[in-house]
Amino acid sequence: MSWFWLVERKLVETLLRSPTFHRSVQKIHKQVHQLQHGKPPEYHGGTNLEDPAAGSGVKNFVKLFWEELKSGHKPERPPNKKQ
Template sequence: MNMVWLRIFELLRSPAFHRGVRSIHKKVHELQHGKDPASMGGTNIDVPGKGDPSRFLKYYLEELRDQFRGSKR
């Protein structure tokens, strides 16, 4: 019986166990309350990978036109 408690204390002391618990807690919290805006950072407001290609193309072409015209923002 002592070996069981020894293994439990060993597990509770390990950083890997705490990282796993922290990760699971974060996922459950995000599912319940939504993603924390502070964790997205200042420049990651939009969800990466879900950008609109036509929107990118519009801004890209606009930037090219501005460069050829010589106008600066």
């Protein structure tokens, strides 16, 4: 039985040194993690705040911030009730 143990040990060592084996284990782990916790926001495109036409930096931030302030603080009108 000792020859079987030596062959098994050599096969396990070869498998653990294989990059293909490690990549497949990583893929399986990623899929199990996504099933348990859902896909990360980056997978769906993230927030994507930067518009290439608008530019980036402080001016774009101030513009977006000001638009948010204007649209976020408008009081809603009550609906007209017809009797």
